[in-house]
Amino acid sequence: MALFKLAVRNLRRNQRRTAITLVAMVVGVTGMVGLRGFINGQQDVLLENIIKGRLGAVQVHRTGYVKNVLTSPLQLDMADTPELRGRLSAAPHVIGVSPRIEFGAMVSTPDKRPQPEDGSDLPEADQGKTSFFLATAIEPESESKVTPRRHGLINKGGRMLPSADAPELVLNDEFARGLEAPVHPAGAPMPPIEQQLALLAGDRDGALNGENMVLGGTLPSFSAGDKRIGVVPLAVAQRVLRMEGHVTEYALALDDYTQADAVRDGLKAKLGPDYEVHTWAELFPFIKSLTGTQDFIFSIITGVFFTVVLLGIVNAMLMTVLERTREIGTMLAVGMRRRQIIRLFLFEGVVIGTVGALLGLSVGLLLIAFTHSRGIPLPAPGANVESIVRPWVSGRFVVGVLLGTPLGAALATLWPAWRASRLRPVEALASA
Amino acid sequence: MSLIDLKGIEKHYELGKTTVTALRGVDLTVDKGEFTVVTGPSGSGKTTLLNIIGCLDRASKGTYVLDGTDVSDRDFDDLAEVRNQKIGFIFQSFNLIPVLDVAENIEFPCAVRKNPEDAGKLRARVNQLAKRVGLEPYLHHKPDELSGGQRQRVAIARALITEPRLVLADEPTANLDSTTSESIIDLMLELNKEQGVTFLFSTHDPRVVKHAKRALHIQDGRIADGAGH
Numbered sequence: 192m193a194l195f196k197l198a199v200r201n202l203r204r205n206q207r208r209t210a211i212t213l214v215a216m217v218v219g220v221t222g223m224v225g226l227r228g229f230i231n232g233q234q235d236v237l238l239e240n241i242i243k244g245r246l247g248a249v250q251v252h253r254t255g256y257v258k259n260v261l262t263s264p265l266q267l268d269m270a271d272t273p274e275l276r277g278r279l280s281a282a283p284h285v286i287g288v289s290p291r292i293e294f295g296a297m298v299s300t301p302d303k304r305p306q307p308e309d310g311s312d313l314p315e316a317d318q319g320k321t322s323f324f325l326a327t328a329i330e331p332e333s334e335s336k337v338t339p340r341r342h343g344l345i346n347k348g349g350r351m352l353p354s355a356d357a358p359e360l361v362l363n364d365e366f367a368r369g370l371e372a373p374v375h376p377a378g379a380p381m382p383p384i385e386q387q388l389a390l391l392a393g394d395r396d397g398a399l400n401g402e403n404m405v406l407g408g409t410l411p412s413f414s415a416g417d418k419r420i421g422v423v424p425l426a427v428a429q430r431v432l433r434m435e436g437h438v439t440e441y442a443l444a445l446d447d448y449t450q451a452d453a454v455r456d457g458l459k460a461k462l463g464p465d466y467e468v469h470t471w472a473e474l475f476p477f478i479k480s481l482t483g484t485q486d487f488i489f490s491i492i493t494g495v496f497f498t499v500v501l502l503g504i505v506n507a508m509l510m511t512v513l514e515r516t517r518e519i520g521t522m523l524a525v526g527m528r529r530r531q532i533i534r535l536f537l538f539e540g541v542v543i544g545t546v547g548a549l550l551g552l553s554v555g556l557l558l559i560a561f562t563h564s565r566g567i568p569l570p571a572p573g574a575n576v577e578s579i580v581r582p583w584v585s586g587r588f589v590v591g592v593l594l595g596t597p598l599g600a601a602l603a604t605l606w607p608a609w610r611a612s613r614l615r616p617v618e619a620l621a622s623a
Numbered sequence: 624m625s626l627i628d629l630k631g632i633e634k635h636y637e638l639g640k641t642t643v644t645a646l647r648g649v650d651l652t653v654d655k656g657e658f659t660v661v662t663g664p665s666g667s668g669k670t671t672l673l674n675i676i677g678c679l680d681r682a683s684k685g686t687y688v689l690d691g692t693d694v695s696d697r698d699f700d701d702l703a704e705v706r707n708q709k710i711g712f713i714f715q716s717f718n719l720i721p722v723l724d725v726a727e728n729i730e731f732p733c734a735v736r737k738n739p740e741d742a743g744k745l746r747a748r749v750n751q752l753a754k755r756v757g758l759e760p761y762l763h764h765k766p767d768e769l770s771g772g773q774r775q776r777v778a779i780a781r782a783l784i785t786e787p788r789l790v791l792a793d794e795p796t797a798n799l800d801s802t803t804s805e806s807i808i809d810l811m812l813e814l815n816k817e818q819g820v821t822f823l824f825s826t827h828d829p830r831v832v833k834h835a836k837r838a839l840h841i842q843d844g845r846i847a848d849g850a851g852h
Contacts, residue, residue: 526707
């Protein structure tokens with residue numbers, strides 16, 4: 192008689208108790224799988240918004256750029272050559288290369304009405320506004336491959352920059368509202384110069400230069416910290432900054448952003464010491480800490496969940512030991528050894544853990560499959576645009592649950608099993 | 624040739640601050656093939672004596688040699704091995720395992736051995752023994768589908784499957800009606816004769832005592848009568 196077979200039959204003996212224990216396990220495992228899946232989906236949205244909406248997966252700069260980004264970013268520029276772009280494009284996993292200049296700029300809106308002829312000042316409410324923002328100069332075509340999410344999020348009535356030399360810019364919608372800057376309709380003739388916006392920026396020598404622009408479109412906030420940002424055409428920015436033919440960074444799109452570390456290492460070796468290469472995680476450590484915090488909270492929640500479920504098993508098994516004391520005494524009397532008694536109860540724990548894991552995983556995975564195909568509309572943390580969260584869990588997680596749950600159940604059974612094994616046959620046989 | 628040799632066996636229990644003495648220096652020899660009953664009033668120490676002889680409990684003092692081996696100081700697992708190899712048990716309440724059928728209950732002591740024998744051979748022996756105790760038609764019945772007498776027959780078969788030197792029976796007829804009791808006693812007598820297995824009973828039942836070849840009477844933790852040959 193295999194102990195395993197005996198364990199299975201013992202579990203079927205008190206079906207109601209086994210069912211209650213199983214239900215607790217199924218609810219626990221389903222909750223764990225569902226929560227993990229949801230967190231994974233939400234983290235994906237967060238990463239996609241950052242990587243495909245703003246940063247790119249990898250960025251290349253002149254050495255020292257990231258360290259000095261707040262003091263002298265324009266001094267650390269690079270000649271934007273087809274040869275350099277070609278070298279970047281040729282790296283494994285790279286599917287898009289976008290040249291950029293990141294710079295601090297100001298945008299000024301025109302006065303709402305002409306200056307009074309008597310020389311008095313315009314009332315403050317009618318005066319134009321000037322505000323600082325962080326500008327990213329881009330080539331729209333190249334950029335659309337690196338940050339497709341940003342291109343797809345332009346608010347209704349607006350458009351992304353039509354070309355790298357168009358006199359248009361795109362601003363965050365809240366920022367544009369604050370400036371009271373209207374979106375210029377597509378195809379409409381340019382307004383008179385006194386009704387245009389002015390893009391102003393200091394060049395590397397400190398001289399303030401500007402160009403007249405219109406607001407081509409607005410972007411919603413789709414990632415944390417993007418309220419005062421704007422996008423301008425690269426050629427326009429190069430003129431304003433006196434940096435024709437130069438850029439400060441290349442943003443790269445990868446076919447799989449989890450390969451960012453490998454791509455960084457490959458490019459570092461390929462480009463040499465004049466360039467530095469950073470991954471999205473290095474450039475935006477907030478994301479790592481946010482996902483790390485989420486994972487930590489998930490661990491605590493699942494730990495509590497799992498402990499409660501396992502305590503249920505401990506309780507059920509202790510009751511079982513109590514009920515079967517005389518039977519255990521009989522088994523010991525006919526020669527069963529203590530470790531066999533332990534094994535018998537452990538098998539019972541493992542069986543209930545395995546069945547609970549399988550059922551819980553099945554329900555959890557069905558839930559994940561359903562919500563993944565339907566998608567859950569939800570804004571990403573720090574964003575006011577809706578994203579579609581598609582929950583998923585990794586094979587590794589599934590295997591972990593599949594192995595961890597029976598193991599946990601076995602551990603929960605260990606104490607009741609040990610107690611059963613320590614029974615003295617004489618006392619166990621004498622029990623009612 | 625003695626199978627059981629007890630010398631100066633004492634058993635004390637600690638109950639809080641009080642020490643209760645159940646056996647007070649028992650000397651006893653039981654030969655192979657004997658059919659012996661132990662009688663005595665409740666609390667006289669007969670169950671304690673049977674527990675020690677059955678290696679279910681250890682004496683506080685004295686030596687116990689079973690089948691030529693001193694088992695007085697064996698550890699828990701060693702005693703389990705001794706019980707499994709040399710002793711069969713028949714309990715007053717049958718003590719069958721409810722989730723196992725008759726055949727599985729009978730083979731259970733052999734199945735939990737360190738090196739269980741071939742399943743086919745074991746099942747053949749089970750069938751043979753079941754036939755001998757009149758349970759062949761019930762091999763795949765669960766204990767709760769059997770009468771009290773049938774359950775005790777299963778217990779007898781389970782006690783004999785290991786081919787033990789000694790079968791201990793603690794009031795085996797206490798839960799049976801008189802007809803069934805008679806048939807169970809007859810069965811055990813036959814098996815004692817056929818297989819030469821030593822039977823040692825504790826009982827209050829005078830019908831059992833009258834069949835015994837030897838009767839031991841215990842009183843106040845001592846063998847008052849029948850210890851010698």
